Amino acid sequence: MAPILELEGVHAAYGRIEVLHGVDLAVPRGAVVALLGPNGAGKTTLMKVCSGRLRATSGHVHLGGSHVNNAAPDALARAGLCTIPEGRGIFPNLTVAENLRLSGLVGQASAAEIYETAFTRFPRLAERYDQLAGSMSGGEQQMLAMARALVTNPAVLLVDELSMGLAPLIVRQLYDVLGQIADQGVTVVAVEQFADMALRVADFAAVMTHGRIVAFDEPDVIRRDLAALYLGGAAA
Numbered sequence: 001m002a003p004i005l006e007l008e009g010v011h012a013a014y015g016r017i018e019v020l021h022g023v024d025l026a027v028p029r030g031a032v033v034a035l036l037g038p039n040g041a042g043k044t045t046l047m048k049v050c051s052g053r054l055r056a057t058s059g060h061v062h063l064g065g066s067h068v069n070n071a072a073p074d075a076l077a078r079a080g081l082c083t084i085p086e087g088r089g090i091f092p093n094l095t096v097a098e099n100l101r102l103s104g105l106v107g108q109a110s111a112a113e114i115y116e117t118a119f120t121r122f123p124r125l126a127e128r129y130d131q132l133a134g135s136m137s138g139g140e141q142q143m144l145a146m147a148r149a150l151v152t153n154p155a156v157l158l159v160d161e162l163s164m165g166l167a168p169l170i171v172r173q174l175y176d177v178l179g180q181i182a183d184q185g186v187t188v189v190a191v192e193q194f195a196d197m198a199l200r201v202a203d204f205a206a207v208m209t210h211g212r213i214v215a216f217d218e219p220d221v222i223r224r225d226l227a228a229l230y231l232g233g234a235a236a
């Protein structure tokens with residue numbers, strides 16, 4: 001089956017400094033792909049290119065078979081690509097309910113449908129319906145970010161550092177939910193520093209160092225080779 005998200009020879013830069021040096025990545029439809037790599041490897045930059053927040057200077061990005069290099073973030077969202085950015089992208093001064101209603105606009109769902117989707121998956125958010133998002137715990141905020149993504153009914157979900165600032169137990173629970181979301185047919189790409197957590201639910205893992213993908217394989221293979229890949233970079 002053709003990959004749902006595919007990158008070919010993608011280069012990207014901040015000003016004159018190139019950060020992605022020819023990224024090739026094929027994300028199979030319905031899979032969970034963990035995108036691993038050391039600090040500064042370019043993982044977040046790759047997410048930005050995929051979600052239309054940074055233009056590739058060359059190369060190709062395909063979503064569902066369509067060429068989407070220069071597509072704007074809102075057009076990509078309508079095409080089924082949803083991003084949970086580093087820092088979660090929620091509105092801290094709005095309530096849980098308001099945050100959910102805003103995201104639902106993308107899919108044109110009613111408020112009742114939005115709440116049902118979000119609260120079925122995350123009952124704890126229902127208890128905090130009127131609470132300001134910024135006053136919730138980090139784990140609850142990440143649940144809200146995931147719920148906001150879910151209500152857009154995405155085909156592909158890009159998640160950047162789900163674990164950021166959270167206790168390992170919470171991270172484990174959130175990854176379990178991500179696995180359940182994937183079981184419903186959503187393709188997931190999860191950028192993660194804590195390789196173990198992401199590899200537990202991943203179908204495949206990609207390792208990025210120095211702006212290139214240096215390995216793509218099943219989690220057990222990547223787990224075994226991870227240290228060498230991080231250190232060697234160009235070894236694979």
Ligand SMILES: Nc1ncnc2c1ncn2[C@@H]1O[C@H](COP(=O)(O)OP(=O)(O)OP(=O)(O)O)[C@@H](O)[C@H]1O
Pocket residue numbers: 014019037038039040041042043044045046193
């Ligand atoms: N807005 C920016 N302007 C200039 N350089 C940037 C910018 N954002 C990132 N960089 C640089 O690009 C490189 C890749 O950064 P990126 O955030 O993509 O890496 P990462 O793999 O996600 O790292 P981390 O795991 O630490 O978040 C780094 O050298 C970083 O300093």
